[in-house]
Amino acid sequence: MVEILSSVMDGLLIGLVYGLAAIGLTLIFGVMDVVNLAHGAIIALGMFFLYLFFGAGLHPYLALLPVAVLGFIFGVIVYQIAVRKIISGPPLMSLLATFAVSMIIIGVGTALWSTSPYNINFKVTTYNFFGYTVTSARLVSAVAAVLVTFGLYYFLYRTVLGKAVRAVANNREAAELMGIPSQQILAITFGIGTMLAMLSGALIATLFPFTILSGGVYELKSFVASVLGGLGNPTGALFGGIILGLIEGSVAPFIQVSWTNVIEFVIFVGILLFFPTGLFGGRK
Amino acid sequence: MSAVLELTGVETGYGEVQVLWGVSMQVEQGKMTTLVGANGAGKTTTMRAIMGVVHPWKGTVRFQGQDVTNLSAHDKAQLGLVLVPEGRQLFSDMTIEENLAMGAYSKRARQSLDANLKKVYQFFPRLEERKKQKAGTLSGGEQQMLAVGRGLMADPLVLMIDELSLGLAPVLAQGLFATLKQLKDAGMTIFLVEQNVYLALALSDYAYVLAEGRVKIEGPSHEVAHNDEVREAYLGI
Ligand SMILES: Nc1ncnc2c1ncn2[C@@H]1O[C@H](COP(=O)(O)OP(=O)(O)OP(=O)(O)O)[C@@H](O)[C@H]1O
Ligand SMILES: [Mg+2]
Numbered sequence: 458m459v460e461i462l463s464s465v466m467d468g469l470l471i472g473l474v475y476g477l478a479a480i481g482l483t484l485i486f487g488v489m490d491v492v493n494l495a496h497g498a499i500i501a502l503g504m505f506f507l508y509l510f511f512g513a514g515l516h517p518y519l520a521l522l523p524v525a526v527l528g529f530i531f532g533v534i535v536y537q538i539a540v541r542k543i544i545s546g547p548p549l550m551s552l553l554a555t556f557a558v559s560m561i562i563i564g565v566g567t568a569l570w571s572t573s574p575y576n577i578n579f580k581v582t583t584y585n586f587f588g589y590t591v592t593s594a595r596l597v598s599a600v601a602a603v604l605v606t607f608g609l610y611y612f613l614y615r616t617v618l619g620k621a622v623r624a625v626a627n628n629r630e631a632a633e634l635m636g637i638p639s640q641q642i643l644a645i646t647f648g649i650g651t652m653l654a655m656l657s658g659a660l661i662a663t664l665f666p667f668t669i670l671s672g673g674v675y676e677l678k679s680f681v682a683s684v685l686g687g688l689g690n691p692t693g694a695l696f697g698g699i700i701l702g703l704i705e706g707s708v709a710p711f712i713q714v715s716w717t718n719v720i721e722f723v724i725f726v727g728i729l730l731f732f733p734t735g736l737f738g739g740r741k
Numbered sequence: 742m743s744a745v746l747e748l749t750g751v752e753t754g755y756g757e758v759q760v761l762w763g764v765s766m767q768v769e770q771g772k773m774t775t776l777v778g779a780n781g782a783g784k785t786t787t788m789r790a791i792m793g794v795v796h797p798w799k800g801t802v803r804f805q806g807q808d809v810t811n812l813s814a815h816d817k818a819q820l821g822l823v824l825v826p827e828g829r830q831l832f833s834d835m836t837i838e839e840n841l842a843m844g845a846y847s848k849r850a851r852q853s854l855d856a857n858l859k860k861v862y863q864f865f866p867r868l869e870e871r872k873k874q875k876a877g878t879l880s881g882g883e884q885q886m887l888a889v890g891r892g893l894m895a896d897p898l899v900l901m902i903d904e905l906s907l908g909l910a911p912v913l914a915q916g917l918f919a920t921l922k923q924l925k926d927a928g929m930t931i932f933l934v935e936q937n938v939y940l941a942l943a944l945s946d947y948a949y950v951l952a953e954g955r956v957k958i959e960g961p962s963h964e965v966a967h968n969d970e971v972r973e974a975y976l977g978i
Contacts, residue, residue, distance in 0.1 A: 621846060
């Protein structure tokens with residue numbers, strides 16, 4: 458029994474990190490209708506950025522800060538180069554553009570780091586609560602995911618710039634008419650979405666070994682979580698991530714890990730069929 | 742008199758289809774100018790071309806003597822050229838308060854945010870009562886008040902409004918017109934597109950009649966109101 462509960466707890470904690478990744482994906486979709494196919498590659502890049510700063514001597518948790526800054530800058534650059542021009546075009550264009558970005562990241566990443574696994578080797582404490590053992594790494598990653606999510610909400614609902622992001626998401630043309638530079642806001646939004654994806658990647662890197670190809674799994678999880686929560690809805694995506702984590706945690710003691718993907722995608726298809734706007738309603 | 746806003750030979754359209762054919766207009770400082778015309782005449786397109794939401798293919802738009810033809814809409818808004826667009830175009834998932842705050846996004850508007858907010862709530866007390874309500878859940882009349890209020894928050898030098906009274910009960914429409922009159926008396930320049938030709942001509946100083954993308958008639962509003970063609974086509978007299 459304790460074993461099952463432990464597994465469910467682990468699932469909850471990792472689910473928060475999935476949620477953070479999903480928020481990055483869903484934010485970009487919600488604001489500019491772009492399905493970012495580079496999401497997984499960006500998550501993997503976040504893992505390697507953390508690895509680099511860690512290698513340079515920073516504590517992994519301290520390294521989260523420069524990873525966030527780099528993630529934001531990287532996102533803004535990707536937006537300006539690959540997305541800006543085609544933002545008003547047909548959806549297929551942005552799919553192809555972000556897919557190309559993904560191929561480039563993975564190509565360069567493979568050249569630099571090959572596809573062999575890396576890991577972040579740092580001191581991890583293990584706690585024991587009534588028979589449930591949990592590592593500090595898991596706890597910290599979950600707490601960090603929650604804090605970043607709160608930060609995002611504070612930004613979107615309490616700051617002028619964040620409100621401008623929501624205004625542009627609501628009605629880009631009206632935003633322009635009110636003096637809001639919509640292209641700049643979109644670039645910032647893409648930067649934030651990328652930052653969240655990289656942070657989630659970095660947090661995952663503190664838990665598991667990773668390769669430059671690891672992002673794919675988390676990209677799929679992000680899609681499932683986003684759709685569960687209603688595409689474009691950040692809170693929904695967080696809960697979608699938690700649900701995914703809980704499912705993984707509760708089935709893990711009983712079946713092989715490879716089956717969790719199957720279960721997740723059955724849920725994914727089911728949600729698309731029966732709750733096309735997600736369990737929590739789409740958009741904000 | 743000096744024209745604060747001036748269009749010269751503006752041509753534009755959508756894709757291959759040309760809508761405006763050499764439109765020239767002048768909006769005088771401190772005056773209310775109105776633009777009337779049948780459905781599909783190109784009134785909205787004119788407003789959009791002024792703001793640069795659709796790009797003029799030919800011709801120029803000058804604002805305060807400066808050529809602003811190729812500026813983006815947000816740059817023009819920053820300069821004080823503000824359009825309350827057709828169909829309200831509110832930020833429907835945001836509250837009244839947030840919509841108004843977004844109206845004051847530009848640097849110059851932000852400085853006078855508090856004063857303008859007070860003014861807007863004075864004109865439209867109902868907006869203050871409901872300031873936490875989402876714009877998308879407001880009634881049509883309330884939405885129109887919010888659209889105008891949001892425009893005022895941008896601290897316009899020239900306030901352009903596309904269809905002020907569309908879909909509003911006559912009482913409400915007259916209330917909004919009275920508000921405009923007060924604004925004009927306080928010195929604001931107003932450029933108005935209006936379906937209610939009778940009211941528009943009664944209140945404005947100068948009028949343009951647009952037909953099939955061309956200025957057909959122009960002149961002081963009281964003269965235009967007595968023009969036989971206008972009386973027949975738009976006033977139904
Ligand atoms: N986005 C668009 N794409 C293609 N054609 C358009 C578009 N918007 C307007 N048009 C066309 O341009 C012409 C002028 O439209 P416009 O909206 O400027 O007219 P209007 O005078 O504002 O009419 P109304 O009184 O009905 O608002 C119409 O024939 C319309 O069909
Ligand atoms: Mg119109």
